[in-house]
Amino acid sequence: MQLPSACCYRSAVAVFVGWALAAFGSGAVLHAQSTASVSAVELLELEQQAFRAAAAAAQDVAVQIESFGGLERVGDELVSDGPTTGTIVGADGWIVSTLYSFRQQPASILVTLPDGRRLPARIVSRDHSRELALLKIDGVAGLPVARPSRLLERPDDLVGRWAVALGKAYDPRVASQSVGIVSATGRAYGRALQTDAKVSPINYGGPLIDLWGDVLGVLAPISPGPMVEGGDQLYDSGIGFAIPWTDILARLETLQSGTDIYPGKLGVVTTDPNEMAGPVVVEGAMPGAAAGRLGLEPGDVIVVAGGMPVRRLADLQQALGPRDAGQELPLTIWRRGQRIDLQATLTKEIPIYRRRLVGFWLRETDDGQLEISAVESGSPAEGAGLKTGDRIVGCNGVRPISAERLRRMIAVAELDQALRLAVLGPDGSQRDVSVRPIERPEALPASSGPVLDGDAGEPRVVDINLGDFPNKAYAVVPVKRVDQPLGVLIVFPEPGELEAAKTLDYWSACVRSNGWIVAVINSGNRSGWSLEEVELGMRTLGRLQKLYPIDPQRVVLGGLGIGGRVALLAAMSAPERVTGVLTIQTNLGEFAPRQMNMPMKSLDFLLVGDAAQMQASAETLRKGGYLVTIVEGSGGDTNSWQAAPIDQLQLWLAGLARY
Amino acid sequence: MMDGNLDRRVTVEVARWVFVLRGAWCMVVWAWLVLAGLPSWAEDAGLGSANRIAVEVELKTVKLYGAGGFRGLDAYQSGFFISDTGHILTVWSTVLDVDRVVAVGSDGSRYEASVVGIDPNLEIAVLTTGTRPPAYFDLDQAVEGQVGWRVLAVSNLFGIATGAEMSSVQRGVIMAITDLQARRGTIESVYRGPVYVLDTPTNNPGAAGGALVDLQGRLLGILGKELRDTRANIWLNYAIPISQVRSSVQKIMQGESIQRLAESRQPVDRPMDLDALGIVLVPDVLAKTPPYIDGVYPGSRAAEVGLQPDDLILFVNNVRIASQADLRDELKYIDRADRLVMLVQRGNQLVEIVLNP
Structure with missing residues (x-):
C-alpha cells in the first residue's frame, strides 16, 4: 500500500472536516465538538470512530443466513456452504440476499437475527437481473429496516465517498466491517455500485453503508459485463459490487408478490454488432422479439434510449441494463429525416435464434x-x-x-x-x-457449390509474421491472384509444431479449386496454449485481410486436438468476424457459451471425432442456437489432418457461403 | 509497497488550530484557505498520515531468512523484537529448520538468531539474537483490538524487501474477530483460538510472523500462516491476538518446553448410534444428502421424544449439520451416555429435541 503523500494532506483535511461535520450533524454516535483540533493520530482516530459508529448504527439490519444440504458442486465449482448474509428490507420478516448464497439449492435455509433468534426462511422470489433473492421469515414484527442512503439521491456525488461493507457470516450479532470508498456508479450496465471495500462470500448479501449508517446497496457478486467473469472470482481484486438500495426498494412490491424479475430484452439487430459502433442503425429485429412488434424498420437510427443519448451500441446496452422484463424503454429514432418516439415493452426471453437458409451461392x-x-x-x-x-x-x-x-x-x-x-x-x-x-439444417449441403473460375495454380506456403508473439505461423495460399474473395481457415494445432508439408499435402486441392487459404498458428510454448494466444486468431485474420481479398462469409477458426478449444475461444471472442468453427478430435469438455447465437454473429460448428464423445458439447451449443454438424472421424495422432475426411470437410466449408 | 526513502522524521505535535464550526461548506472552504496558505506547516504535520507509527513499528520488525527453497517452500518470513535482549517472536515453520536464522532489521542491521523454543499448539517460535535491538515491542503493553479498528500490518510479504529496505506496511481494519474453533473442519490449522480477521490481503508468503498494530502503534497481534477458509472458499487474512500467545512466550523465554496438546476432541468409545435411537434417514444418495428422517421405530427413544418422519436435522449440540455425512461424523464424538440436543425443522417450524441420558 501507499501512505498518503505530503501533498495530499491539505485536501485530506478538507475532506475529513466535511464528513466529520456531516457525522456530527446526523446525530451518529460521535460526540459533537464545537472545536476540532486535528493531529495526525487524532484524524485517523476520528475517522475510525466514524466508521465504527456507522457500523454500530447499521449492523442490526444485517442477518446471518445458513443453508443446509443441497448440491456439492455447481458446474465445475465446489460450492462453499458457509454462512452468508442478508439485509432486512421489511419489518415483518423480509430479507434480501444474493442468489449466490443459494446456488446449491439447499434443503433448508435458516436466518439468525441479531438478537440470536433462529428462524426458518423461504425464498419468495428472485431477481435474475441483479442476482438477488427475497426471503421471508414468519412470526416476526418490528425488525429494524435499512434506510436508503441520502447519497443515492445524487449519484454524481457518490464516487469517493466512504463506504463500509457489513457481513454476518462470522457472527450473527456483530457485523464484520471492511472500509473503502465508492469506486464507481452505473457498473454492470447500470445495475451496480462499485466499491474497494473487501467484498467476498463473508459479506455477500450484506449492506454497504455510508457514514450515517444508511444503506447504499446490497453486496453482490454480480457479473460486471460480457468481458469479465463475474461472481466470486473478483473477491481479492479491489473490485466489489453493490446493488443500489433504492433499486431494490423500487422492486420490493413485485418481489414480495412472488414474481421473479428478469433482465429486459429488446432484441433489436443493428447493422454493426460491434459494441463501440455508432450510429446505431437498425437492420431488423430478432425474430419473435419486442423490437419486431415495435415497428422498427431497417435503416431507422436509434438516437435516444431511456432519456439518454445513444451514440454507440454500448449506450443502448447501458440503457437496457437496469430495466427489467415487462418494463418500458422509451426510444427515439430518426426515420427518413423524422424524429419518432416509440415505447418498447421489454421481454424476458427472446426465442433462441437459428440461422436462416434460402439455398443459393x-x-x-x-x-x-x-x-x-x-x-x-x-x-x-x-x-x-x-x-x-x-x-x-x-x-x-x-x-x-x-x-x-x-x-x-x-x-x-x-x-x-x-x-x-x-x-x-x-x-x-x-x-x-x-x-x-x-x-438452416445441420446436414451437410447437398452440393458443394460453385468452383473457382480458372485454376489458382499449385498452392505454396508463406510465413505469417505475428509481431511480438514468438509463435511460428504459416499459410497455404493460392499462387495466382484470383478475382474472387477467398475463404480463410485459421488453425490452432496441438501444442508443438504442425509441419507446413502436412498441411500443404492435405489442403492443396481445396486451396487450388475452391478458393481457400489455410493458415496454421503453432503454439509459442511446446507444452501448451496460453490464454493470451487466443487473440492470435484475429491477428492472423487481420494480416491475411491486408494481403488477400477475404470473403467475410467464409472465415473459419479451426483446431486439432486441444487446439480446438483455443479456436472456440477465439471465435466466441469475435463472432462478428468469424462464421465457422472446426474442431478435429477435440474434447470440448464442459463449457457454456457466454453468448447466444445472434443474427450476423452466427457461428456454424463442425465437430470431427468420436461422435458419442462430442454429443454433450454439441447439445450445449445447440441450446444456444448454434448450428452443429458432427462428422465421425478418428485415427492417427491428434495433431494431424488424417482423422478428417476431406470430402465432407469441403462440403461443410462450401456450405458456409450459402445464402 | 514502501521504498527506502520513507520520511523518517518524527513529526512534532501539531500546532493546535481552533476551528469554529459554522457549516460544512464554510468549513471546508475555510480549511482549504488556511492550509493552502501554509504548505510547509501542512507537510510537517503529517496530517492523516500513519508515517510516524509506521516508522516506529518498522524499527521493531525483522526479515527472517532460513531454510527452504525446495518443493516450492519459501525460505523467508517475518518477525519482531519483543525484548531488550534481542528476543524475536515469529511463527514456527520450516524456515526455522536451520542452525542459524538470519534476521535483518529495517535499518539494515544483520543478526544471527537461534531458536529458543516453540509452542507447537500456537505454531509460534521465539528466537534470540543475544544483542540489544534498536527498538522492541513489550508484550505486556499489547492491547486487545476491536472490530472496526484501523490497523497496520508490517511484514515482509512476498520477500519484497531485501537488505536495508523496510518491510511492507499495509493498512486495513479488523473486519471481524472469530474463533477458528467454531470453524472446525473448514480450516486446517493447529491453532483453534480467536483471530482478528483483516480486510486486506496480509497473509501471503513471507508475511507470517509480521506485526499487527493499531494506529497508535500498539501491538495487537502476530500475522499467521496462510489459511484457506474452505467453507467460505476464500483465503483468510488474520492475526493471532497477543493475549493468546503472551503466557506461552514468557514460558519459552524462561526456558520451559511446551508440549503438543492432544486434540481436544476425540471420538468416543461408545458413540451415539442412529439405529439405536430408532432413526432411519432417507437414502444417502448425494454428496450432501440432507439428514431428513425417513422413519422412526415405534417405541424407540426417537419416538419417545417426538421425532417424526420428514423432520430435517439442522443442529446437533449446536454444531451445524449440513448433510448426512456431517451427522454421522458428529455423532462419533457424542457418547451414548451424553445429553443430546437436536434442532430439527418440521415444515416451517424449528423444534428442539432433547435426549437426556
Whole structure:
C-alpha cells in the first residue's frame, strides 16, 4: 500500500472536516465538538470512530443466513456452504440476499437475527437481473429496516465517498466491517455500485453503508459485463459490487408478490454488432422479439434510449441494463429525416435464434451485380425456381441491393414471411420471386457449390509474421491472384509444431479449386496454449485481410486436438468476424457459451471425432442456437489432418457461403 | 509497497488550530484557505498520515531468512523484537529448520538468531539474537483490538524487501474477530483460538510472523500462516491476538518446553448410534444428502421424544449439520451416555429435541 503523500494532506483535511461535520450533524454516535483540533493520530482516530459508529448504527439490519444440504458442486465449482448474509428490507420478516448464497439449492435455509433468534426462511422470489433473492421469515414484527442512503439521491456525488461493507457470516450479532470508498456508479450496465471495500462470500448479501449508517446497496457478486467473469472470482481484486438500495426498494412490491424479475430484452439487430459502433442503425429485429412488434424498420437510427443519448451500441446496452422484463424503454429514432418516439415493452426471453437458409451461392459480377453461381438442390431457392445465372437486383423493395444487405435481410427474416426478390434472368427478363427462408439444417449441403473460375495454380506456403508473439505461423495460399474473395481457415494445432508439408499435402486441392487459404498458428510454448494466444486468431485474420481479398462469409477458426478449444475461444471472442468453427478430435469438455447465437454473429460448428464423445458439447451449443454438424472421424495422432475426411470437410466449408 | 526513502522524521505535535464550526461548506472552504496558505506547516504535520507509527513499528520488525527453497517452500518470513535482549517472536515453520536464522532489521542491521523454543499448539517460535535491538515491542503493553479498528500490518510479504529496505506496511481494519474453533473442519490449522480477521490481503508468503498494530502503534497481534477458509472458499487474512500467545512466550523465554496438546476432541468409545435411537434417514444418495428422517421405530427413544418422519436435522449440540455425512461424523464424538440436543425443522417450524441420558 501507499501512505498518503505530503501533498495530499491539505485536501485530506478538507475532506475529513466535511464528513466529520456531516457525522456530527446526523446525530451518529460521535460526540459533537464545537472545536476540532486535528493531529495526525487524532484524524485517523476520528475517522475510525466514524466508521465504527456507522457500523454500530447499521449492523442490526444485517442477518446471518445458513443453508443446509443441497448440491456439492455447481458446474465445475465446489460450492462453499458457509454462512452468508442478508439485509432486512421489511419489518415483518423480509430479507434480501444474493442468489449466490443459494446456488446449491439447499434443503433448508435458516436466518439468525441479531438478537440470536433462529428462524426458518423461504425464498419468495428472485431477481435474475441483479442476482438477488427475497426471503421471508414468519412470526416476526418490528425488525429494524435499512434506510436508503441520502447519497443515492445524487449519484454524481457518490464516487469517493466512504463506504463500509457489513457481513454476518462470522457472527450473527456483530457485523464484520471492511472500509473503502465508492469506486464507481452505473457498473454492470447500470445495475451496480462499485466499491474497494473487501467484498467476498463473508459479506455477500450484506449492506454497504455510508457514514450515517444508511444503506447504499446490497453486496453482490454480480457479473460486471460480457468481458469479465463475474461472481466470486473478483473477491481479492479491489473490485466489489453493490446493488443500489433504492433499486431494490423500487422492486420490493413485485418481489414480495412472488414474481421473479428478469433482465429486459429488446432484441433489436443493428447493422454493426460491434459494441463501440455508432450510429446505431437498425437492420431488423430478432425474430419473435419486442423490437419486431415495435415497428422498427431497417435503416431507422436509434438516437435516444431511456432519456439518454445513444451514440454507440454500448449506450443502448447501458440503457437496457437496469430495466427489467415487462418494463418500458422509451426510444427515439430518426426515420427518413423524422424524429419518432416509440415505447418498447421489454421481454424476458427472446426465442433462441437459428440461422436462416434460402439455398443459393452468389458471386459478384464485374459490373457489381449479384449473380447466382449455384443453387442447392432441395432448397427453398430451388423450389422457388431460382437458377444459376439469375441476378438478384432487389429484395423487399430495396433496390439496388448489396450482398451484405441481402445477407442481413435473410438473417433476420421471419420464417413465416417470404422474401420478395427482384430477379434478372440471363436473357435480361425481369421477374419477382417469393422465397421463404428455412432454419438452416445441420446436414451437410447437398452440393458443394460453385468452383473457382480458372485454376489458382499449385498452392505454396508463406510465413505469417505475428509481431511480438514468438509463435511460428504459416499459410497455404493460392499462387495466382484470383478475382474472387477467398475463404480463410485459421488453425490452432496441438501444442508443438504442425509441419507446413502436412498441411500443404492435405489442403492443396481445396486451396487450388475452391478458393481457400489455410493458415496454421503453432503454439509459442511446446507444452501448451496460453490464454493470451487466443487473440492470435484475429491477428492472423487481420494480416491475411491486408494481403488477400477475404470473403467475410467464409472465415473459419479451426483446431486439432486441444487446439480446438483455443479456436472456440477465439471465435466466441469475435463472432462478428468469424462464421465457422472446426474442431478435429477435440474434447470440448464442459463449457457454456457466454453468448447466444445472434443474427450476423452466427457461428456454424463442425465437430470431427468420436461422435458419442462430442454429443454433450454439441447439445450445449445447440441450446444456444448454434448450428452443429458432427462428422465421425478418428485415427492417427491428434495433431494431424488424417482423422478428417476431406470430402465432407469441403462440403461443410462450401456450405458456409450459402445464402 | 514502501521504498527506502520513507520520511523518517518524527513529526512534532501539531500546532493546535481552533476551528469554529459554522457549516460544512464554510468549513471546508475555510480549511482549504488556511492550509493552502501554509504548505510547509501542512507537510510537517503529517496530517492523516500513519508515517510516524509506521516508522516506529518498522524499527521493531525483522526479515527472517532460513531454510527452504525446495518443493516450492519459501525460505523467508517475518518477525519482531519483543525484548531488550534481542528476543524475536515469529511463527514456527520450516524456515526455522536451520542452525542459524538470519534476521535483518529495517535499518539494515544483520543478526544471527537461534531458536529458543516453540509452542507447537500456537505454531509460534521465539528466537534470540543475544544483542540489544534498536527498538522492541513489550508484550505486556499489547492491547486487545476491536472490530472496526484501523490497523497496520508490517511484514515482509512476498520477500519484497531485501537488505536495508523496510518491510511492507499495509493498512486495513479488523473486519471481524472469530474463533477458528467454531470453524472446525473448514480450516486446517493447529491453532483453534480467536483471530482478528483483516480486510486486506496480509497473509501471503513471507508475511507470517509480521506485526499487527493499531494506529497508535500498539501491538495487537502476530500475522499467521496462510489459511484457506474452505467453507467460505476464500483465503483468510488474520492475526493471532497477543493475549493468546503472551503466557506461552514468557514460558519459552524462561526456558520451559511446551508440549503438543492432544486434540481436544476425540471420538468416543461408545458413540451415539442412529439405529439405536430408532432413526432411519432417507437414502444417502448425494454428496450432501440432507439428514431428513425417513422413519422412526415405534417405541424407540426417537419416538419417545417426538421425532417424526420428514423432520430435517439442522443442529446437533449446536454444531451445524449440513448433510448426512456431517451427522454421522458428529455423532462419533457424542457418547451414548451424553445429553443430546437436536434442532430439527418440521415444515416451517424449528423444534428442539432433547435426549437426556
